Amino acid sequence: MSAKASTAVKTWRIRLPNSACFPGQCAGWVLVCATILSCTALGAAETIGFPEHPHWEFPIPAQGPFRPAAPGAEAIADLSANACGLCHQSQFTAWQESLHAAAVSAGLLGQISTFDTTTQEDCLSCHSPRQEMLEHWQEKGLEGADALSGIDCATCHVRGRVRHGPRAFAETPHGPVQELPLFRQAEFCAPCHQFDDTGLSVNGKPLENTYVEWQRSRYARDGVTCQKCHMPENLHAFKGIHDKETTRRGLLVHGWRTRDGLRVRAGNVGAGHALPTYVTPRILIRLEGSEGEPVLEHIIARKMRWSRDEGWVEIADDRLLPDQWITLDLSLPEGQNGRVSVHVEPDYDYHERVYPALLKMLTDSLSTEERSLLQQARGESGTTAYRLYQFVCPEWSGHDKPCNEQP
Numbered sequence: 001m002s003a004k005a006s007t008a009v010k011t012w013r014i015r016l017p018n019s020a021c022f023p024g025q026c027a028g029w030v031l032v033c034a035t036i037l038s039c040t041a042l043g044a045a046e047t048i049g050f051p052e053h054p055h056w057e058f059p060i061p062a063q064g065p066f067r068p069a070a071p072g073a074e075a076i077a078d079l080s081a082n083a084c085g086l087c088h089q090s091q092f093t094a095w096q097e098s099l100h101a102a103a104v105s106a107g108l109l110g111q112i113s114t115f116d117t118t119t120q121e122d123c124l125s126c127h128s129p130r131q132e133m134l135e136h137w138q139e140k141g142l143e144g145a146d147a148l149s150g151i152d153c154a155t156c157h158v159r160g161r162v163r164h165g166p167r168a169f170a171e172t173p174h175g176p177v178q179e180l181p182l183f184r185q186a187e188f189c190a191p192c193h194q195f196d197d198t199g200l201s202v203n204g205k206p207l208e209n210t211y212v213e214w215q216r217s218r219y220a221r222d223g224v225t226c227q228k229c230h231m232p233e234n235l236h237a238f239k240g241i242h243d244k245e246t247t248r249r250g251l252l253v254h255g256w257r258t259r260d261g262l263r264v265r266a267g268n269v270g271a272g273h274a275l276p277t278y279v280t281p282r283i284l285i286r287l288e289g290s291e292g293e294p295v296l297e298h299i300i301a302r303k304m305r306w307s308r309d310e311g312w313v314e315i316a317d318d319r320l321l322p323d324q325w326i327t328l329d330l331s332l333p334e335g336q337n338g339r340v341s342v343h344v345e346p347d348y349d350y351h352e353r354v355y356p357a358l359l360k361m362l363t364d365s366l367s368t369e370e371r372s373l374l375q376q377a378r379g380e381s382g383t384t385a386y387r388l389y390q391f392v393c394p395e396w397s398g399h400d401k402p403c404n405e406q407p
């Protein structure tokens with residue numbers, strides 16, 4: 001392994017030029033910064049430490065030439081996910097449907113060329129971090145994008161052509177497997193799901209802060225890692241807020257009819273970080289009387305705005321920290337019944353703000369292909385919403401009654 005040995009806090013990401021985030025210097029950057037980027041210029045983040053690990057060096061160094069160990073070993077020369085999938089079928093099937101497999105998306109490809117090359121490398125260092133992919137992108141650009149592998153098996157498991165995993169194997173078709181305890185630790189996921197102190201921070205909080213949120217929760221104290229929740233039984237589906245069942249395990253909602261009206265309690269009972277952890281999703285809880293009114297709407301999200309003068313400003317942070325509960329009350333006449341619904345829009349900010357703004361601001365600089373990729377991304381980001389819960393609540397009958405969940 002080639003990493004510089006160090007016990008210091010690692011600077012995971014390339015440091016970007018100070019101008020990178022200033023309005024007008026790079027239109028696309030300014031817009032997407034909201035959701036994603038490491039950029040040096042704005043905000044003084046608190047110092048974030050997660051231990052450096054040589055397994056994560058970006059880009060992931062090229063694997064080097066294949067030296068067959070035995071006759072017939074050619075079968076394992078191929079480091080593509082398809083090749084791994086020939087023998088590791090269950091991991092492959094689950095991974096194929098995951099967002100890690102889809103990380104080179106229309107939304108990424110539609111905008112990446114509008115950045116300078118250093119920034120493009122930075123994007124790929126999370127979205128398709130193998131050196132071979134970077135070189136392919138530098139050579140072929142958008143035309144060769146189909147071959148970019150996203151976050152594939154080799155990204156996480158193979159270094160210098162040696163397979164690494166949670167335990168050692170002396171003998172496999174691809175030689176010994178090297179054991180790395182990191183595979184069972186939350187720090188494994190941190191380099192891509194946590195901005196370091198060079199990353200964009202607003203109101204003292206990095207825009208990607210999942211690892212730190214986890215570290216401060218009881219889950220960290222109890223040894224409940226990211227893998228325990230997101231890879232149950234080693235399942236490689238990496239499901240999150242885009243999956244209804246996963247979100248239901250995180251957000252619990254109860255409703256009651258009381259004398260005064262409707263009372264709703266909503267709590268983060270199963271997400272080991274803020275729910276939701278990113279700035280892009282939105283969860284809408286709506287209480288209403290059966291006559292369509294009165295209505296109370298509550299939004300769970302980290303709301304931000306950007307302007308030329310102020311840069312990024314946090315308007316509100318109504319996300320639920322682990323174990324945090326909120327109570328919502330709607331007054332209703334005793335004779336009226338009501339409804340409660342909870343809607344999740346995983347890509348709300350992309351759909352409502354990021355893609356429309358990119359399409360508008362970059363009008364003159366986008367190629368036809370990039371424009372249609374961004375339009376496709378905008379369309380897709382509008383289709384991921386779902387209803388998490390729906391309850392009907394009776395009229396007042398002399399004592400408090402729970403509302404009934406509807407399918």
Ligand code: HEC
Pocket residue numbers: 075076078079080083084085086087088153154157158163164165166167168169171172173174177
């Ligand atoms: C020709 C079949 C074959 C191919 C192709 C293959 N593997 Fe394996 N792999 C095995 C076998 C057999 C083992 C031994 C463990 C077992 O039997 O499950 C193994 C073990 C592993 C382990 C350790 C498993 C554990 O339970 O801890 C990892 C990680 C791994 N392979 C990753 C990969 C990756 C990544 C690729 C693609 C780049 C790949 N393998 C391609 C057959 C294969």
Ligand code: HEC
Pocket residue numbers: 099100102103104105125126127129151155188189190191192193226227230231238239240241242243346
């Ligand atoms: C090499 C960088 C990288 C690593 C390592 C990584 N991720 Fe991710 N992950 C991403 C990116 C990028 C996305 C978003 C992909 C997209 O939608 O384009 C993502 C998406 C996800 C999602 C889907 C979220 C949703 O919106 O539903 C989950 C869950 C997730 N990762 C969990 C993990 C866990 C757990 C680990 C550690 C075992 C991990 N990731 C390791 C980069 C990474």
Ligand code: HEC
Pocket residue numbers: 032035036037038102103104105106107108111112115119120122123124125126127191192193194195278279280350377
């Ligand atoms: C530190 C790792 C990291 C870097 C660097 C990064 N991303 Fe991401 N990106 C993520 C993760 C994690 C997600 C999923 C969570 C979310 O929705 O914010 C994501 C989501 C996205 C999405 C929405 C999902 C999709 O794939 O359609 C787009 C678009 C995107 N990133 C583009 C970019 C661009 C462009 C750059 C470079 C300018 C970039 N990202 C740099 C980690 C990163």
Ligand code: HEC
Pocket residue numbers: 081084085088091092093095096100151152153154155156157165166183184188227228231234235236
């Ligand atoms: C985002 C990183 C990531 C990606 C991508 C990924 N894995 Fe894994 N894989 C892990 C982690 C972390 C573990 C250990 C999970 C644990 O023990 O809790 C693991 C465990 C394994 C194991 C051993 C445990 C088991 O029996 O499942 C095999 C085999 C494996 N992965 C194969 C693959 C293959 C094949 C692919 C691609 C189709 C792949 N992985 C993609 C992170 C990843």
Ligand code: HEC
Pocket residue numbers: 186189190193210211214219224225226227229230239240241242246247249250251270271272273274275276277278279281
């Ligand atoms: C106790 C279980 C649990 C632990 C631990 C946990 N998660 Fe989650 N995670 C969830 C649940 C449930 C959701 C769906 C609700 C939500 O979005 O918060 C989720 C959602 C996500 C998402 C989707 C994006 C979003 O905005 O919420 C990502 C990415 C993610 N987790 C990454 C991680 C990483 C990285 C770690 C470790 C640092 C981790 N999770 C630890 C349960 C967990």
